[in-house]
Amino acid sequence: MAEAKKKVRKEAKPKSDKKVATKKPAPKPATVKKAVSKENSITKVDDNVVEEPKESVDTAVAKAGKRSVKGIKESEEKAEKEARKAGLKEGENEDKTAAKPKKIQKPARSKLERQSKKLREAAKLIEKGKEYSLKEATTLAIKTSTTKFDATVELHINLGVDPKQADQNIRGTVALPAGTGKSLRLAVIAEGADAAAAIKAGADIAGVEDVVALLDKESITFDVLIATPSQMPKLGKYARLLGPRGLMPNPKSGTVATDVAKAVTEAKAGKVEYRVDSTGIVHLGVGKVSFGEAKLEQNISAVLSSIKAAKPASLKGIYLKSAFVSTTMGPSIRLTVADI
Numbered sequence: 001m002a003e004a005k006k007k008v009r010k011e012a013k014p015k016s017d018k019k020v021a022t023k024k025p026a027p028k029p030a031t032v033k034k035a036v037s038k039e040n041s042i043t044k045v046d047d048n049v050v051e052e053p054k055e056s057v058d059t060a061v062a063k064a065g066k067r068s069v070k071g072i073k074e075s076e077e078k079a080e081k082e083a084r085k086a087g088l089k090e091g092e093n094e095d096k097t098a099a100k101p102k103k104i105q106k107p108a109r110s111k112l113e114r115q116s117k118k119l120r121e122a123a124k125l126i127e128k129g130k131e132y133s134l135k136e137a138t139t140l141a142i143k144t145s146t147t148k149f150d151a152t153v154e155l156h157i158n159l160g161v162d163p164k165q166a167d168q169n170i171r172g173t174v175a176l177p178a179g180t181g182k183s184l185r186l187a188v189i190a191e192g193a194d195a196a197a198a199i200k201a202g203a204d205i206a207g208v209e210d211v212v213a214l215l216d217k218e219s220i221t222f223d224v225l226i227a228t229p230s231q232m233p234k235l236g237k238y239a240r241l242l243g244p245r246g247l248m249p250n251p252k253s254g255t256v257a258t259d260v261a262k263a264v265t266e267a268k269a270g271k272v273e274y275r276v277d278s279t280g281i282v283h284l285g286v287g288k289v290s291f292g293e294a295k296l297e298q299n300i301s302a303v304l305s306s307i308k309a310a311k312p313a314s315l316k317g318i319y320l321k322s323a324f325v326s327t328t329m330g331p332s333i334r335l336t337v338a339d340i
Helices: 002-012 069-085 117-123 134-143 192-201 208-216 229-242 260-269 293-309
Strands: 032-035 041-045 048-052 152-159 171-175 186-189 224-227 271-275 281-288 320-327
Touching: 134 293, 134 320, 152 293, 171 293, 186 192, 186 208, 186 229, 186 260, 192 260, 208 229, 224 229, 224 260, 260 271, 271 281, 271 293, 281 293, 293 320
Parallel strands: 186 224
Antiparallel strands: 032 041, 041 048, 152 281, 152 320, 171 271
């Protein structure tokens, strides 16, 4: 029976002359498997085993740190940078022979060359290094004024004194014959009849309560403050307010006086205070350009006479070193000291 069944199955199966082609799967690429060993590393390619020598400690690359790829690259860049700083060529240890070309530096411009065009044109009228007489200096000062407004004429005198010495700290007041050209606001701290006399003489504010009220508010609406000796103790607490502004009354400047009417008249007429600075120079405004030559000469002569009279007895050497006249934003003109 079994043999009969086998025969039937064979007869039922159709036979074809052509062979049916079957696709074989593509061979897989060789996979590399690495096995870590203490002595050697073994690489297995398919079924073939190949032994590879273990990497040395020097050529091993770490995952992080100085021996990582990033760390090695940074160290190489640092070495190249240091070599460039040392002046060496890349890959050589010899000194750099080729010198860098020097940059051509333009010479620095003088102070006058950096000034405005008007000032440079005005400076051409003054001969450099030459000393002028007082009359010539005042004439040039008016010509070389470069401002559109009425400029102030300034006098700068260099004295051979040591301001640190008490007897050589030059300070004084002088009444300018032609005035200062400024309208000053005067305040007088006085009582009773003195306050009334100050108002009559031309003071803008007079009295104790009125002046103290302004000082309490720190409202400085005056240019000169005059006080009687009896009222000076009341100004003690305002010293920090008045001192830095140069408004604190002082007997040497004539702003502490018993005759307040006379002090107000002198201040209005053009009485100015001068004082040597820390470098031994006196700076003072002596009038306006609109005064003209004659009035400016009078004012400058009055200032010079007052400073010569204040010469200290202990001074040895040259007292008047140099003197210059200039205008606001204008060039300076050197005076002849011998004529002074």
